[in-house]
Amino acid sequence: xxxxxxxxxxxxxxxxxxxxxxxxxxxxxxxxxxxxxxxxxxxxxxxxxxxxxxxxxxxxxxxxxxxxxxxxxxxxxxxxxxxxxxxxxxxxxxxxxxxxxxxxxxxxxxxxxx
Amino acid sequence: xxxxxxxxxxxxxxxxxxxxxxxxxxxxxxxxxxxxxxxxxxxxxxxxxxxxxxxxxxxxxxxxxxxxxxxxxxxxxxxxxxxxxxxxxxxxxxxxxxxxxxxxxxxxxxxxxxxxx
Numbered sequence: 001x002x003x004x005x006x007x008x009x010x011x012x013x014x015x016x017x018x019x020x021x022x023x024x025x026x027x028x029x030x031x032x033x034x035x036x037x038x039x040x041x042x043x044x045x046x047x048x049x050x051x052x053x054x055x056x057x058x059x060x061x062x063x064x065x066x067x068x069x070x071x072x073x074x075x076x077x078x079x080x081x082x083x084x085x086x087x088x089x090x091x092x093x094x095x096x097x098x099x100x101x102x103x104x105x106x107x108x109x110x111x112x113x114x
Numbered sequence: 115x116x117x118x119x120x121x122x123x124x125x126x127x128x129x130x131x132x133x134x135x136x137x138x139x140x141x142x143x144x145x146x147x148x149x150x151x152x153x154x155x156x157x158x159x160x161x162x163x164x165x166x167x168x169x170x171x172x173x174x175x176x177x178x179x180x181x182x183x184x185x186x187x188x189x190x191x192x193x194x195x196x197x198x199x200x201x202x203x204x205x206x207x208x209x210x211x212x213x214x215x216x217x218x219x220x221x222x223x224x225x226x227x228x229x230x231x
Contacts (some may be wrong), residue, residue, distance in 0.1 A: 034219065042160075043120070043207055043222035090157065101148055102209075102220060106157045 002027045002093050004107035014113050019063075019078040021108045023091035026072065030048065033074040034092040035065055049073065051075060061085070086112045116142045118210050120223030127198055127230055130204040135193045135226045137164075137208030142190035144210035148220070149181075152205040162207075164191040 007022040008045050025031055036044040048059025065076045074091060091105040105113040117140040127133050137147055145166045150158040162183050163171040170183035180202075182194040190209075195202050205227050209220040 010187075035190045035224075040196075041123075041225065041227060043118075044209075045222075046219045049219055101160050101163060102158075103160075109155075110126040 002031065002092050002095065002103045004091050004103055005103035006089075006091050006108050008108055009106065010109045010111065012111040012113060013081045015083055016080050019081045019085065019110065020077070021089050021091075021110065021113055023065075023074045023076065023078040023105060025074060025091070025093045026071050027093055027095070031066075031093045032095070033067060034094070035059065035063070035076050036090045036096055036104075038088045038090065038107075047076070047089075059107075081082060081110075081112045083112050083114075115210050115223045116140075116210075117166050118144075118208065118221045118223045120206075120208055120226050122226060123224060123228040125229070126205055127170045127228070129199055129230055130197055131194045132194055133198055133228060135195075135206055135208075135228075137191045137193070137210070139189045140219075142210075142212045144191075145213050147185060147191040147210045149183060149191075149205045150209065152207060152225075154205075158207060161193075166191075170187060192230050193229065198228070203228055203230045214227050 003026045034049045035047040037084045038044050047063050048057045050057045050067045058064045059087045090107045092102040094102050121136045121137045126158045128199040147164040149161045152158045162177045166185045172178045185191040207225040210224045
């Protein structure tokens with residue numbers, strides 16, 4: 001079984017400040033890990049993913065995440081927040097395979113203030 | 115990236131009627147699609163896995179007779195909410211992966227907001 005825990009349902013940062021969104025996972029097999037962003041009334045857009053290889057993954061819009069097996073974590077960071085980053089962020093895990101379903105965390109709403 | 119399109123984007127229906135939501139893969143063939151449901155300010159919950167040419171696989175607790183899924187072609191899956199009730203009001207999202215590509219991401223449709231009145 002797999003599960004994802006996102007700590008903090010709501011995170012608020014100032015524009016230009018560091019963004020840190022936390023994600024911990026549980027998986028009985030090596031996981032594939034994803035971060036998605038969702039804007040209001042829209043579907044999900046992939047920010048980045050970890051499958052194998054380098055544990056520090058860079059994604060779109062300046063976001064990156066580091067897979068830490070020892071900590072079972074995949075935290076999402078961005079050095080400097082922008083107003084346009086305000087959205088809902090979901091961490092997800094899947095088993096290996098081409099048609100594996102995703103298990104999502106409960107989401108973290110990022111607010112960016114002036 | 116691959117494109118998944120949902121239609122309609124939003125729909126309002128009367129209680130007791132049925133509503134069909136379409137999910138199309140526009141530039142690839144999807145043997146498997148996934149249907150999710152999202153309640154306000156909550157995460158996405160997988161409802162079912164739609165398999166082309168065969169029956170859908172439903173998650174525990176999802177009524178298969180209420181949420182009918184048909185995946186008749188490699189580019190189209192449909193979700194029909196039968197005899198809809200206000201508690202079925204939700205945001206429904208589909209996704210698909212490009213087959214034959216290991217480690218590939220899932221591409222999501224833009225979602226359908228269903229309101230049952």
